[in-house]
Amino acid sequence: MKVGVLVSGRGSNLQALINAYNEGKIKGEIALVISDNPQAYAIERCKRHGIEYAVVERREFKSKLEFESRMVELLKEKGVELVVLAGFMRVLSGEFLKAFPMRVINIHPSLIPAFQGLHAQRQALEYGAKLTGCTVHFVSEELDNGPVIVQACVPVLPQDTEESLSQRILEFEHKILPQAVKWISEGRVEVEGRRVVVRGATYGTLPVNPQLEDFL
Numbered sequence: 666m667k668v669g670v671l672v673s674g675r676g677s678n679l680q681a682l683i684n685a686y687n688e689g690k691i692k693g694e695i696a697l698v699i700s701d702n703p704q705a706y707a708i709e710r711c712k713r714h715g716i717e718y719a720v721v722e723r724r725e726f727k728s729k730l731e732f733e734s735r736m737v738e739l740l741k742e743k744g745v746e747l748v749v750l751a752g753f754m755r756v757l758s759g760e761f762l763k764a765f766p767m768r769v770i771n772i773h774p775s776l777i778p779a780f781q782g783l784h785a786q787r788q789a790l791e792y793g794a795k796l797t798g799c800t801v802h803f804v805s806e807e808l809d810n811g812p813v814i815v816q817a818c819v820p821v822l823p824q825d826t827e828e829s830l831s832q833r834i835l836e837f838e839h840k841i842l843p844q845a846v847k848w849i850s851e852g853r854v855e856v857e858g859r860r861v862v863v864r865g866a867t868y869g870t871l872p873v874n875p876q877l878e879d880f881l
């Protein structure tokens with residue numbers, strides 16, 4: 666499967682995908698990376714790994730529709746079948762989503778439906794949640810709210826700062842994003858309403874809450 670990745674910044678999730686392809690864990694290729702930010706460090710990663718990229722800036726276009734059409738055009742030209750939002754800081758319209766029906770996925774740093782939107786890690790900390798994590802989900806027109814493909818959870822520790830919690834979550838983002846892309850590339854993912862079923866996936870239980878140490 667040919668995959669397109671949309672980024673706006675650091676690109677550590679893009680790097681996790683690049684590594685998974687290079688290690689042969691996912692079949693297919695990253696056919697194109699699009700950044701809406703010319704300064705994004707993600708672009709350096711593309712250069713280093715010989716991955717095709719394009720910069721498409723919102724300000725170059727009169728409307729959001731034209732901006733998105735240009736991205737769709739570039740992705741279609743490359744034969745992209747799955748679009749991965751990996752730290753892409755814009756909300757895509759229904760028009761973009763129609764070009765790739767149920768083929769746009771996003772990584773979000775919380776356990777959806779908790780803490781949607783920006784600064785999800787800070788939200789979890791301020792709320793006083795004891796567990797949080799990350800989610801890969803199909804993108805729907807509602808922000809951070811499409812059918813969930815895979816989630817991982819991590820504890821929120823008493824001494825956590827936004828940075829330390831983000832780092833703990835990020836480690837798992839780098840595992841679940843390649844996992845979701847692999848499953849979809851293998852044609853194993855089916856969506857029934859809000860429920861996503863992965864054929865042949867094995868599920869284990871994880872003792873994730875250290876506050877239960879007396880009971881685990």
Ligand code: GRF
Binds near residue numbers: 676678752774
């Ligand atoms: C990640 O925390 C991701 O969950 C969120 O934006 C951040 C992007 O990080 N959507 P990176 O650019 O992949 O390093």
